[in-house]
Amino acid sequence: DTEVTQTPKHLVMGMTNKKSLKCEQHMGHRAMYWYKQKAKKPPELMFVYSYEKLSINESVPSRFSPECPNSSLLNLHLHALQPEDSALYLCASSQEVGQINYGYTFGSGTRLTVV
């Protein structure tokens, strides 16, 4: 299995809703990442998990809450989002944070629309 699987593929939520994005990989990768990408812009790093521990939080607002229940799963919990949070949310994994020669494997993303 050489894929990163993200669910759901599309999500529409209201500003008062609570929802979660899910990401799963079975490649034995020990580093997992959340990126946010707006249209025609590059991915922007949000969070890095290394060995199931949060190692980098790029000053992301608290309405985004990551969780890594085990080495294969990464969640992003969403609460009280704003319309400007609408974007493509990409999950990625790599062998280890320090072992980088194979780059990231990205999931296909969740396209989030906040109404």
Next chain:
Amino acid sequence: GQNIDQPTEMTATEGAIVQINCTYQTSGFNGLFWYQQHAGEAPTFLSYNVLDGLEEKGRFSSFLSRSKGYSYLLLKELQMKDSASYLCAVRDAGKSTFGDGTTLTVKP
């Protein structure tokens, strides 16, 4: 801070060769990646350079000069399916920062 520059757009002809440049100024450096991203899809990993020189992978090659803060991606025998955005990313302290990407259009 990180500053990564790439041309915004390039156009080339099917069967030709195109070189996409990337210059960077970063506080640290643990490697440079190139990714391909088709519209509406996730990025896919193309290449990685950490030492100076040329890395070749089939039709794609990537070059790095650390002293000049410069890399390029060379695409040979262009095909229509190579029309995509090409992202340069620099790795530092466990995270990658992406350039704005170069949109390549391949014409018949």
